[in-house]
Amino acid sequence: MPDSVTPPDAYPVSERNKVRRLHERGRYDKESVHAILDAAMVCHIAYVIDGQPYCTPTAFWREGEHLYWHGSSASRMLRSQKGGVPVCLTVTHLDSLVLARCGFNHSVDYRSAMCFGTARVVDDPAAKSRALDAMIDRFYPGRNAELRPSTAQELKATTVIGMEIEQASGKIRSKGVADEEEDYALPIYATRFPVTQVIGAAEPCPRMPEGVPFPEGLAGFTPGRRLDELMLESYRTTYGKE
Amino acid sequence: MPDSVTPPDAYPVSERNKVRRLHERGRYDKESVHAILDAAMVCHIAYVIDGQPYCTPTAFWREGEHLYWHGSSASRMLRSQKGGVPVCLTVTHLDSLVLARCGFNHSVDYRSAMCFGTARVVDDPAAKSRALDAMIDRFYPGRNAELRPSTAQELKATTVIGMEIEQASGKIRSKGVADEEEDYALPIYATRFPVTQVIGAAEPCPRMPEGVPFPEGLAGFTPGRRLDELMLESYRTTYGKE
Numbered sequence: 001m002p003d004s005v006t007p008p009d010a011y012p013v014s015e016r017n018k019v020r021r022l023h024e025r026g027r028y029d030k031e032s033v034h035a036i037l038d039a040a041m042v043c044h045i046a047y048v049i050d051g052q053p054y055c056t057p058t059a060f061w062r063e064g065e066h067l068y069w070h071g072s073s074a075s076r077m078l079r080s081q082k083g084g085v086p087v088c089l090t091v092t093h094l095d096s097l098v099l100a101r102c103g104f105n106h107s108v109d110y111r112s113a114m115c116f117g118t119a120r121v122v123d124d125p126a127a128k129s130r131a132l133d134a135m136i137d138r139f140y141p142g143r144n145a146e147l148r149p150s151t152a153q154e155l156k157a158t159t160v161i162g163m164e165i166e167q168a169s170g171k172i173r174s175k176g177v178a179d180e181e182e183d184y185a186l187p188i189y190a191t192r193f194p195v196t197q198v199i200g201a202a203e204p205c206p207r208m209p210e211g212v213p214f215p216e217g218l219a220g221f222t223p224g225r226r227l228d229e230l231m232l233e234s235y236r237t238t239y240g241k242e
Numbered sequence: 243m244p245d246s247v248t249p250p251d252a253y254p255v256s257e258r259n260k261v262r263r264l265h266e267r268g269r270y271d272k273e274s275v276h277a278i279l280d281a282a283m284v285c286h287i288a289y290v291i292d293g294q295p296y297c298t299p300t301a302f303w304r305e306g307e308h309l310y311w312h313g314s315s316a317s318r319m320l321r322s323q324k325g326g327v328p329v330c331l332t333v334t335h336l337d338s339l340v341l342a343r344c345g346f347n348h349s350v351d352y353r354s355a356m357c358f359g360t361a362r363v364v365d366d367p368a369a370k371s372r373a374l375d376a377m378i379d380r381f382y383p384g385r386n387a388e389l390r391p392s393t394a395q396e397l398k399a400t401t402v403i404g405m406e407i408e409q410a411s412g413k414i415r416s417k418g419v420a421d422e423e424e425d426y427a428l429p430i431y432a433t434r435f436p437v438t439q440v441i442g443a444a445e446p447c448p449r450m451p452e453g454v455p456f457p458e459g460l461a462g463f464t465p466g467r468r469l470d471e472l473m474l475e476s477y478r479t480t481y482g483k484e
Contacts, residue, residue: 016294020317041350042336046288046297052258053295055288055332057354075262090297094284094469097441099460102389103378104396108283112299136345147344148425154346177447183390184449189457194442195469199339205419205432212431218341227336227437 016116017167027170036113036170037062038235039228040091041139045069047087047119049080060089061138063239067115068122068131070160078159084120087163093228097193098176101183109192113170117163131160134238141237142217197227258358259409269412278355278412279304280477281470282333283381287311289329289361291322302331303380305481309357310364310373312402320401326362329405335470339435340418343425351434355412359405373402376480383479384459439469 006012010029019026027033037043043060046053060069067089071078096109122128129150136144176192201223202214220233248254252271261268269275279285285302288295302311309331313320338351364370371392378386418434443465444456462475 041339042334044286044288044297044299044332044334046286046295046330048290048293048295051290052328052358053288053290053330055286055297055330055356057286057332057334057352059350086294088288088295088297090286090299092284092286092299094439097283097381099382099385102396103374103386103392104400106378108301110299114297116294132345136348139339140341143341144345146430148428148430150345154344158346176445179447179449184447185451186390187451187454188388188390189454189460190447190450192445192447193463194445195439196442197336197437197439200436200438203418203434203436205421205426205434207421207426208432209427209429212429215431218431221435 011165011168013169014167017114017169019169019171022173025171025173027172028168032172033113033115033168033170034062035232036093036111036172037067037091037115039093039111039232041227041231043069043089043091045087045089045119047080047085059135059139061135061235063134065165066162067117067165068135068160068162070132070135070158075159078121078161084118087117087119089115089117089163093197094195095174096176096195098178099189099191099193100177101179101186101188101190105177105179105183107173107178108195109174109176111170111172111174113168115163115165115168117166119161119163122160122162125155128158128160129155131162132158137238139231139234140215140217141234143215146215146217199223199225199227199230253407253410255411256409259356259411261411261413264415267413267415269414270410274414275355275357275410275412276304277474278335278353278414279309279333279357281335281353281474283469283473285311285331285333287329287331287361289322289327301377301381303377303477305376307407308404309359309407310377310402310404312374312377312400317401320363320403326360329359329361331357331359331405335439336437337416338418338437340420341431341433341435342419343421343428343430343432347419347421347425349415349420350437351416351418353412353414353416355410357405357407357410359408361403361405364402364404367397370400370402371397373404374400379480381473381476382457382459383476385457388457388459441465441467441469441472
């Protein structure tokens with residue numbers, strides 16, 4: 001558990017979330033951690049069943065200090081978490097490949113966040129329905145109001161899981177090539193290749209009736225747009241800047 | 243443990259790696275799983291320390307039925323794994339956003355692979371040195387021969403972890419929009435947005451001496467190139483097609 005006084009805008013630091021390796025890259029302030037989370041659609045969640053770790057990718061979203069994700073009620077991960085189980089939810093954005101002058105200094109620029117908490121099923125039907133609506137709008141602003149409403153059967157077939165962020169840490173590397181001082185003079189090609197995740201042009205469903213307009217809420221979904229910027233923009237449109 | 247006869251080109255299926263949710267998306271043949279792994283640079287690894295799950299992103303690579311990753315000898319993850327511990331290594335490629343006519347059918351197209359095994363430190367100095375060279379060449383063909391050789395201190399400061407793939411499963415969704423038959427006639431905009439991870443133009447280190455040429459092995463690293471295609475190409479250049 002936290003072993004020191006924590007400012008209200010930061011996560012408590014303990015053995016669990018302390019960034020050990022290259023600790024100058026560590027971030028514990030909520031603003032930095034939230035910015036990494038809110039720029040993502042997909043996370044990876046670690047959980048344990050009978051001593052065996054599992055790592056499952058899933059879409060997720062944040063509301064304040066809570067994180068939510070969902071899935072079929074049949075999925076192993078969600079069934080195992082009904083009682084409330086410890087999880088670690090991690091988001092990673094790969095920002096560049098870093099090719100240095102020796103193997104040891106090869107690296108990548110990245111932003112990652114690890115969040116620790118206890119995952120629990122959102123059982124209350126109203127809370128569950130509201131959460132699923134929020135999930136759609138968080139990714140695609142205003143979209144939920146345009147959709148065919150969910151049926152009771154669809155709601156029943158979906159499990160929503162939530163957790164409060166008990167502790168978290170962010171880790172950021174953004175310095176590109178960094179070599180040993182004596183290596184810079186060597187005749188070795190060293191470079192950074194930026195990496196981005198982008199969307200392409202919409203591929204509309206061919207079975208739409210004629211004349212269905214492109215939704216206003218998707219105005220930002222233009223070809224070549226960075227997914228991290230788009231997700232952060234969608235988040236702030238739906239939840240406000242905080 | 244595996245409960246049925248497994249063909250040599252497939253992973254044994256048991257409770258641990260059986261794809262339960264939407265099982266028609268599951269793949270257990272090695273060719274499918276390897277193709278997902280070899281198109282990636284970064285994975286997420288789940289492991290357990292004192293009952294607490296952790297999910298750590300890291301670069302990794304495959305050699306036959308073994309997976310390798312590395313890091314500073316100081317890192318918590320690697321220290322905890324010295325004795326040989328169960329891990330789950332997961333790779334995820336996000337291929338599209340799928341916006342359907344109801345919330346329930348919103349989805350993403352993706353390719354993911356989960357690999358189960360026992361992680362162990364590669365202690366033998368020669369094996370460790372060879373593995374680190376292979377890691378560089380796997381991402382950047384031929385690059386290792388162009389670099390300043392690693393020092394004994396650098397090797398000492400790096401831990402290499404390896405695991406044999408005991409079991410694995412792949413999961414692929416690639417069908418774009420799929421709605422309930424009665425929903426297609428609704429005046430709701432439905433679309434797929436392709437998602438790709440791409441590299442940008444090289445940003446050469448400004449401290450290179452004049453006249454250092456762009457390496458031949460990086461000929462495929464052109465602006466706009468998909469990282470998954472590039473990684474698969476690099477893999478096959480270095481290790482062969484198999």
